[in-house]
Amino acid sequence: MANEVAAIATSELRRTFKGRRGVLEAVAGIDLEVHHGEIFGFLGPNGAGKTTTLRMLATLLPPTSGEAQVAGEDLLRHPERVRRKIGYVGQVGGASPDVTGRSELVFEARLYGADPATARARAEELITALDLEVCADRKVKTYSGGQRRRLDMGIGLVHRPELLFLDEPTTGLDPQSRARMWEEVTRLREAGTTVFLTTHYLEEADALCDRLAIIDHGRIVARGTPDQLKREVAGDVITFSVRGEVAAALELVRPQPWVKEASADGEMVRLYVDRGETAAPNLLRLLDSQGLELLTLSLSRPSLDDVFLRQTGRSLRETGPAA
Amino acid sequence: MKLAADTWLVFQRYFSIFIRNPAWVVVGIVQPALYLLLFAPLLKSVAGLSGFPPGGAYNVFVPGLLVQLGLFGASGVGFNLIAELREGVVERLRVTPVSRLALLLGKALRDTLTILIQSAILIALAFPFGLKLQPLGLVVVLGLVGLIGLLFASISYWVALVLRDENSFAPVIFTAALPLLLLSGVLLPMSLAPSWLQTLSTINPLSHAVTAARALFLGHVATADVAQGVAIVAVLAVLAVAGAARAFGRAIA
Numbered sequence: 001m002a003n004e005v006a007a008i009a010t011s012e013l014r015r016t017f018k019g020r021r022g023v024l025e026a027v028a029g030i031d032l033e034v035h036h037g038e039i040f041g042f043l044g045p046n047g048a049g050k051t052t053t054l055r056m057l058a059t060l061l062p063p064t065s066g067e068a069q070v071a072g073e074d075l076l077r078h079p080e081r082v083r084r085k086i087g088y089v090g091q092v093g094g095a096s097p098d099v100t101g102r103s104e105l106v107f108e109a110r111l112y113g114a115d116p117a118t119a120r121a122r123a124e125e126l127i128t129a130l131d132l133e134v135c136a137d138r139k140v141k142t143y144s145g146g147q148r149r150r151l152d153m154g155i156g157l158v159h160r161p162e163l164l165f166l167d168e169p170t171t172g173l174d175p176q177s178r179a180r181m182w183e184e185v186t187r188l189r190e191a192g193t194t195v196f197l198t199t200h201y202l203e204e205a206d207a208l209c210d211r212l213a214i215i216d217h218g219r220i221v222a223r224g225t226p227d228q229l230k231r232e233v234a235g236d237v238i239t240f241s242v243r244g245e246v247a248a249a250l251e252l253v254r255p256q257p258w259v260k261e262a263s264a265d266g267e268m269v270r271l272y273v274d275r276g277e278t279a280a281p282n283l284l285r286l287l288d289s290q291g292l293e294l295l296t297l298s299l300s301r302p303s304l305d306d307v308f309l310r311q312t313g314r315s316l317r318e319t320g321p322a323a
Numbered sequence: 324m325k326l327a328a329d330t331w332l333v334f335q336r337y338f339s340i341f342i343r344n345p346a347w348v349v350v351g352i353v354q355p356a357l358y359l360l361l362f363a364p365l366l367k368s369v370a371g372l373s374g375f376p377p378g379g380a381y382n383v384f385v386p387g388l389l390v391q392l393g394l395f396g397a398s399g400v401g402f403n404l405i406a407e408l409r410e411g412v413v414e415r416l417r418v419t420p421v422s423r424l425a426l427l428l429g430k431a432l433r434d435t436l437t438i439l440i441q442s443a444i445l446i447a448l449a450f451p452f453g454l455k456l457q458p459l460g461l462v463v464v465l466g467l468v469g470l471i472g473l474l475f476a477s478i479s480y481w482v483a484l485v486l487r488d489e490n491s492f493a494p495v496i497f498t499a500a501l502p503l504l505l506l507s508g509v510l511l512p513m514s515l516a517p518s519w520l521q522t523l524s525t526i527n528p529l530s531h532a533v534t535a536a537r538a539l540f541l542g543h544v545a546t547a548d549v550a551q552g553v554a555i556v557a558v559l560a561v562l563a564v565a566g567a568a569r570a571f572g573r574a575i576a
Binding site for chain 2: 058090091093099
């Protein structure tokens with residue numbers, strides 16, 4: 001597993017927590033390989049084990065078992081070497097509300113050993129690059145959500161890490177600030193930085209990540225490029241609802257030769273078909289012949305949510321936003 | 324050397340945050356100053372009783388007041404660490420190569436300095452009441468109070484890292500601090516206590532610190548009382564610093 005070209009390689013990485021109700025397995029043995037210079041995403045609902053994995057890889061939490069190489073160093077034997085090479089931006093950031101953004105950047109640079117002049121220069125550089133000029137000398141508690149997030153990212157980048165961990169980088173941001181963060185992350189990749197991020201936003205995983213792993217209940221259930229993952233679902237998705245019983249409609253369509261897979265999702269029936277254009281008329285005829293009244297029908301290309309749904313039986317959208 | 328440099332960096336950061344709000348120095352000294360003004364005069368009439376230590380009411384009371392300042396001034400510092408845990412500051416610092424011991428020491432030494440500034444103000448306030456103090460005694464007393472501050476600041480951070488919640492932190496800390504105060508003879512000398520209470524107070528490290536501080540105010544610097552008090556507090560401070568620094572390394576935010 002000690003692959004020299006990989007930015008991260010893990011083997012059977014596991015973490016359990018002891019709680020009042022026994023042992024909880026937060027991460028249940030994860031094998032992972034992240035390549036240099038890519039944006040790798042960890043997609044999954046809350047409590048899936050995304051943050052726990054990230055915190056283990058960033059030296060914040062010792063694994064219960066397993067091994068990992070991070071930025072070419074052994075995570076368990078040399079966490080202090082790993083720390084020099086990685087940046088980490090946690091879910092809540094990490095800047096103090098009562099100091100200025102500039103002083104946080106200078107302090108962070110000094111923690112990595114920069115002398116005062118170099119630290120000030122580096123802070124100035126990041127303030128310009130991340131468009132923080134207007135707020136750099138104000139206290140952090142006055143920042144907007146987007147400014148705050150960009151500062152957090154600047155703090156993680158002070159020492160020019162080769163690998164940056166971002167835990168839910170856009171949670172709680174408005175669409176404009178989110179697009180801005182995506183831009184920054186993409187720019188990092190252009191500069192050669194490897195980015196490992198977690199998200200529960202399908203759009204984010206789809207738009208931003210070169211490759212991703214879908215994680216649920218502490219296990220990776222699927223991995224690949226967003227396109228690969230979507231192709232695995234294959235074909236198109238038809239979602240429809242009828243007046244009357246969902247179960248009856250499901251029983252009716254399931255044995256049809258043009259239906260690859262059918263499932264009920266609340267009031268809706270979801271079909272995976274090879275070609276939506278021909279399947280839709282077939283479906284209409286079939287329901288009509290059985291006297292079932294069609295209420296709604298939609299046809300879509302598979303999304304990452306379909307991938308998630310197929311792997312876990314649940315929709316990621318229904319798991320709700322992060323707390 | 325890296326430890327010293329890291330500690331200095333962390334200390335500077337927290338001191339600069341603190342110095343921007345110097346009101347806290349004053350707030351922290353209001354309580355001991357009230358004791359000095361509204362409680363110490365009561366001792367004047369008790370000072371004549373047999374068993375009351377020598378030196379007069381203020382020379383007996385002010386050393387205890389300084390120990391109390393060290394205890395209560397430092398015990399609450401964990402509150403702001405809990406806030407920092409929530410803000411992600413601790414996690415952010417732990418992911419840097421900075422030494423975990425420096426994370427603790429930098430903060431705790433800032434708190435220690437605060438207590439020393441307050442102690443100096445308190446001593447100055449007490450002089451008009453007839454307090455007497457030799458320069459050497461003053462230096463050693465400040466060293467002792469500084470160690471007490473370091474000890475309880477470290478314990479406070481340690482408890483904060485373990486409990487990570489204000490609602491459980493406050494009762495734990497203040498419930499633990501009160502018997503330490505009562506059994507130290509700060510308010511009234513333990514020599515006036517019934518013998519079972521005196522026995523109980525000898526297991527309290529702070530009562531030895533109070534005894535040492537009173538000896539120092541009388542100018543008795545090179546005495547067994549002073550050596551014992553300083554040694555007990557110093558050993559405990561080292562243990563508390565080590566324990567709290569370890570907790571910093573393990574903190575799960």
